[in-house]
Amino acid sequence: MSVSHVPTSDAASPRLVANRVLVTLLCAGLLAAWLLPFATMSPNRLASGQTVGLGEALSAWQLSAFLALWAVLAIAALRRPLPRGLAHGVVLLASLGLLLITLYSLGDYAQRTLVERSPSARVSQGSAFWVMVFCCALAAIDAFQRASSGWLLRLGYMLIAGGSVAMLFASGHFDELSIMREYTNIRDKFADQFITHLVLVGSALGPALLIGIPLGLLAHRHVRLQGTLFSVLNFFQTIPSIALFALLIAPLSALGNAFPLLGEWGVKGIGAVPAIIALVMYALLPVVRNTYAGLKGVPPATVEAARGMGMTARQVLWRVEIPLALPVMLSGLRIVTVQAIGLTVVAALIGAGGLGAFIFQGLGQYAIDLVLLGAIPTIVLAVIADFTLQMLVVLSKPASTRR
């Protein structure tokens, strides 16, 4: 029963707008396009540039396509004439189209402009560009939620959208953009740091799972352990990342100095080792907590039935408890993976490398493109990891309860 029944006459006139969220997004997008710069143009890498509006940056056909897609979305937001189901489909297609037009136009503008200018001139994306990309993504997400579509459709859409954007990048369409020129300059270093980032995350997750899952089992079996265990792990989680990284430097460098052999293996104050140790400490709480919560969520009747049918304790654990606890355990993995990707950024401050190195290097030089080259891939990485592991969580559930 809905709580929102308002005692009015039932003959209340049907609203004109069916999707107020979409209307809000469309207004925000249009307002941004009108008021904010779509791109900036500067004579060289360091000088501040002049701003360029949407009308100036887009060619005639791009502008008309942009407005046409905007109008299609506006119509889809109305109650008539499109039936609801069709409207959601239209929104999904049109918002993807709008996203691609926005991206294409920016690259195209950079190409057109820089032909006429000195080679040191730079074109960067402006705030209107970001707002529009953001609004397109939100419109698509909202349409998926309204259509309450299955995960397969969402996955397919994500792949198509991601694929199209990747193709634009691969075709060299964006090469004239300032950020991509910066990328070309550091291409090799970028690949190295990207891999370092992944390796750091991976080498933290392994030990975290190896230690965390048994601890979770232990907490489940021995109730009295829980209080102490969880408060200790919560302490780790509470200490700010940079402080924890920093606090590990002193003992590890002392250790490295005392035992030169350890020092040769990389155990020293700065670098990968303190980073990995800190990441593991952070990862333990979610792993332990979700292992524990997953096991606790297994219905006692199921465990009793399994015992009653003559399973040994080990069989009960492996055939009944762990499979049933798996979705919750996997969402723990999801939390720590996303968290580790983010914390590894900070690890760059203690010399562990990774994408954070670009961020802090860029901040030091006030090279915004370099900062973005570190920040955007990290965010994309975190979002992809989140999405992928969410899919895994869905798949790990019994088929009947998937949504």
Next chain:
Amino acid sequence: MSVSALSRAPSSRRVLLIALSTLLIALVLGMEQLAPLFRALFPDQDPAMYQRESFLNLTLAHLALVLVSSLISVSVGVAAGLFVTRPAGREFEPLVSTLAAIGQTFPPAAVLAIVVPVAGFGFVPTLVALVLYGLLPVVQNTVAGLGTVPAQTLEAARGNGMSAWQILWRIELPLAMRVIIAGVRVSVIINIGTATIGSTVGAKTLGTPIIAGLVGNNLPYVIQGAVLVGLLAIVTDLAFERLEQRFSFGASGAAS
């Protein structure tokens, strides 16, 4: 947290809170007294004490940053959570919840970095990043907390003749308060950490000696900053834990 942890907790946790806050205050005010210790531990480091700024000033600046950003986050976040749970804004609820969930996968340090091109260096970009990031858990928990109020309780409130405002103030907010405070706790703790990183974009915080130490290869600086900010976070967390317990009503409080 587990039931047994809670039932045992109050007295020992309270002692811990008092002890750690005392330690924190003592260190903030009297770090200089430890100079001989640092000199003994790190004989090679010439200035073994961070002296460019007093630790009291750094702590206050850090707290001001977190406090201001949290005040903004909480007021905007709770308002947004309330809006999307009222009839007028319910349509926005799925999108806002998804946004809050996806937004929290963004690394705080990356958010901080992205704000710099827009807002420049110093106090302001750090504040903006803290506000943006701190909003998300507050919105999420406000929506979740209001969602935990049983439909029957709301129906009883309406059936007894309460107006929408009375239901919100007397029933929904008090019952959702524990979950909302849990969201504020997450938000504040993350912000204490992010504010520390804020020193890399020029904000004056407890992260400043850490960064200075890392850049200048001065381990004592690093330790002095890190110990203070770690203690600050833990003390804040313990204080919020106590606050949350005040708002647990019966079974709903002990269950989570």
Next chain:
Amino acid sequence: MIELQGLTKRYGDTRVVDDISLTVEQGEFCVLIGPSGCGKSTTLKMINRLIAHSEGKILVGGDDITTLPPERLRRRIGYAIQSIGLFPHWRVADNIATVPRLLKWPSSRIAARVDELLALFQLDADGLHDKYPHQLSGGQAQRVGVARALAADPDVLLMDEPFGAVDPLTRDTLQAELARVHRQTGKTIVFVTHDMDEALRLASRVALLNAGQLVQYDRPAELLVAPANDFVRDFIGRADLGLKLLSRRRVEEYCRPAQRTRNNAIASAPITWQVDADDRPMALLGGRLGESDIARTVVNPEWIATPEMSMKEALSRMVWFRVTALPVLDNEGRLLGEVTMSGVMGHRS
């Protein structure tokens, strides 16, 4: 008095309540009953405007309910639902004081009213006043719910399956208590349930609903002896119609004067009660099933009847203790009369 006139509720094209007209007189205990989805709860919630009606009219105490602001209307009408409807962050006393506080009564009057209600529901012991809902038993929580509904002394009380979530034993006690409170206060009550025994026990009138329509609105006895159609008959349950009827009857309706004697000599009547000096029954002479008429059976303190007891229960005791008669006792335990097997058979409503 509550009047429903052509009351209809539509959701889209479906009519969940379809043209219901009925009048609940002052002091009446009206039970709305029917299979799930029949529209009984919707009908109830339209009376205090928790749900807006689509067509028709509802009058409460002669006023059209749409002429009042909904909050004002609801403060005039008591409303009780399953125990979970208590506000978990308020103590028992605060819960009961909900509506008086909304009506801004002075605090001394609120305190007095709370105490009065706690006493009425026998909740005044054990410092219950300051307990929180999660500290209450199911039966206590339910009593608090009803007490809260009565707090501002409304003329009308709406109850939506209030005893749905309690165990059968507690429910029995609660029903008895509600019946007592109804007798004592004379409130007009509209009560939704799906339990026919509950309806027959409590109602002075039963409205049987099916698929949004009113099938029969009658006194419980009429419903049993003159069901309007097969649906009513099936819903009541054909198998134990007779017993259901007896559950509506009270012992005092069947009570006859009893033969009594001070010694254990067999009197002329087939059933004679031996009483002591205070007129308390000590033994039954004769009347024991399967024994000769001259048997003397000591009165068991459990096989007695009281005037308020239902005949169904009296009959059940006779069967269980294998006697053909029960002594009917007054409050002091004195013999008022007797009910007998043959008396049950001979009586017809």
